[in-house]
Amino acid sequence: MARKSLLGIVFSVLLMLLLVVGCSNETGVDEGGKPSEGTKENQPTDEKNVEESLEPMTTDEITLTYASWSNPVLNQFLAEKFMDKYPNIKVEIVNLEFDGWNDHLTNLASTGDLPDVYWYLGNVDVPIRNGWLGDMTEYFNNDPESDNVLSTMKGMGYFDGERKLAAPAQYLPFTIYLDENLFDKLNVPMPSPDWTYSEMIDLMQEMTVPEQGIFGYNSFTQLLTMAPIVNQDAFGEFGWDGEKYDLTKDWADAMTQHAQFVRSGVHAPFFDTDEAEAAFGDRLLWAASTGRIAMQLDAWWTMGLFSQPEFVDKGIKWVPYVVPRGDNASALHKPAFTDFAAMSSATKHPREAYELMKFFGWGKEGWLAKLEAFETLKHDDGSLVFTFPDGGLPLIDDAEIWNGLKKLLPQTEYVSNFLERAKEPIPLGGASQPGFQTFLDEVYFGGEYGDVQAAIIDGSVNAHDISQNLTEMINKYREEAMEELFW
Template sequence: MNKKGLMMVSMSAMLALAVAGCSTTKDGGGTPSNSPTAGGSAAPKNVSLKIGLPGAYDVTKKEIIDGFIAKYPNIKVEIQDAPWGDFVTKIATQIAGGTTPDVWLQENAVILGYGKRGVAEDLAPYIKRDLKDADYIPGLYAAKTPEGKVYGIPHGINPVALAYNKKVFADANIPLPNDNWTFNDLIETAKKLTKNGADGKPAIYGFVGNFTITQGWFPWIKQAGGQALDSTLTKSMFNDPKTLTGIKQLADGVKQGYFTSDDFQKANGGEMQTFATGKAAMYILQYSNQVAINKNFPDADWDVVKLPKAVDGKRYVPMVTNSWLVSSKASQDVKDAAWTFLKYYLSDESQNILASSGSSIPVKKSAFEVIEKSTTKPLNKKAFTEGIAEGGVTLDENPSWTEWRTAAQPIITDIVKGNIPAEEGLKQVHEKVQAVLDKNK
């Protein structure tokens, strides 16, 4: 799991700050008359802009920040950085005290929570004015609410694909996965690839069983036609029989011994090492994990295909997103400067730098060429880029995502580990998640 993408912070009660709505009244320039500044998109002269960087330049490429400073000398940039955990702890106090940076990034679900509390500016009017949807993948709108407000711009997209160990397949003389696979193909092939050792216990498994959300249970419920939440993101769908089917398929694989158990993974250095060293043939892999595999297991022979298709014939590719937000408390001049920074971040120049990093996928389509031409493993990076273009989905994120996911996860973990029947466990999950959603209406 991408710890940057899913790191959580418990937020205390924030000051209720009014977010200016996007008026439909227009001035002579044909743009909304309140926010953003009507009549033009140029950043004001001689303005100071505080940019918050959790994780500092380990997370945000310094070349992008330096490029922005060089291109816009009229904007005086102040960087506020700290280790990720320290930053997100401090930001809660800064929000309460009205001393936040003008623009900063955090997890997408947290950004949505900020929007609900009036902390984050609605960027929908800016996007409508200055960007062309055709230039970007749908992930541009990862922080969009059902009501149409957009509280963040992606810092990067971290989707999943199906990784496979070529040696394990070759040794078993079994055809490699392909983009037409369904999850049933994955299950049946995993059974064939599982081999016992001299002690009669599996020494090689067909698939890495994972109980976390992005690489584990969420893809499984989506492929079965299930959901975590409904389309309004206000009702739990953990009582949906299709959601139960997906969870049971994952849990049955672990129970019946063709998916790795948690104990097996721990005994073999973790899920990534289990896969890279050929003790498991397949693995739902987040894009950012390629960096660690290539660094720690350079001799591993592996590649990826798109995540298998669901029972309805469609593809659903979960993606983790960190997002930039603009403080709603900033003056309009500073908001315009912040938007100028975000437009620069979304430009070809910056998106190509992000694409070259290998740590996440940009949202501008033109930068995909940089990714797809890369010669580092996996070679088939189109499995990620085309996968999210075809079926990228967020993790049913809403303002209470951190809370409801935290309530659901321990029970789902027990289900996948075989400690509680799926039917009983999901009933508990449904009740707990719905209670969280009702409390946060």
């Protein structure tokens, strides 16, 4: 299968988002997004507890609107389940094209039709500046179910440190796929599920065999994103620690390492290049489908694709590993694609909109409904709608939900090991950190160095030489964005 056709499958659910953000100690998370000493242990919650902690839901007949780029069949199923629970509430799914998503939201907002609950894409400055984000602080802080949200996710959405204006809605971890058959062929033992970052780097080199045309790794996700998070126990890209960024060490080291691997042939040739054509005989063939790549740095959603005949029939056996732990790390922080949801600041029913957002996102009842959909929904011909669970991993630390999802996934030790080590996700990018996307656009990919990553790979720029300047610039962009948006 050509890479372009594969991209059509893989990137239909592409979610380029987000970073961790600070919040107050009232939520059990300090202003750096780190769980505080006052964080409550996860405890079972029930509907009675929620009703006693939050104001009652309305009994009036109302309509709520919801928009996300999640699977439309799943969205409709969840809407029906929510309406079964609350017969007085009608839920209407607003279907928008993914391309130009924020433009569609802008158009709806201009006519007073912004959905009651919606996902926003990319630059969080846009919904903040336009006043789209409704304040859910009181609901989230007083909801017993919030105690069960994954510890690294609890603090996200507190953009000004006090008010919770958004919440994670979907979480898909970075995933390192290893071709077990290729490891067997080269008689190299598979690494421990508790492997470290330096072990991964060493394996990339060991698994590179030029005389057999075998490459150590291919990348969609990047070492430069992983390294600061796992090695610094960071709470976001570029070494974000909850107060500031630091690109001077792990980012610079990882970027330099990646550039060296690209130039030396440890990394596979890039798609649609003369080098790819020379190596694979087809410049448009995705390297991960050649059977000559030891590791594919990718994302959780690709696991369903890797189970297809395109790979299996070639004798490729991709198995999932979590991003390795930092060599001296004290946490299991892992980079993750995370989608954020918000309730409209103009909603007439904020209490009910919050409940809808939770049901579609992190709530246990909603997750039970998702598991039911994955297991039971069928097409007219009797085939399952979902051959692979299409909703990422749970956002709550609840054994029933995690075990329920595990049963629907391949029953292998690799999957079990992965799930056990994937409960400290760290989001990426501009959807949760003011000023971040503007920095990327104006400095990182379009400033004095041009495309920073490309310049370092081709050797025209040294990562360590520019890392201090980039650090100063990204912290400046954040400070200016915070001043503009919140003060």
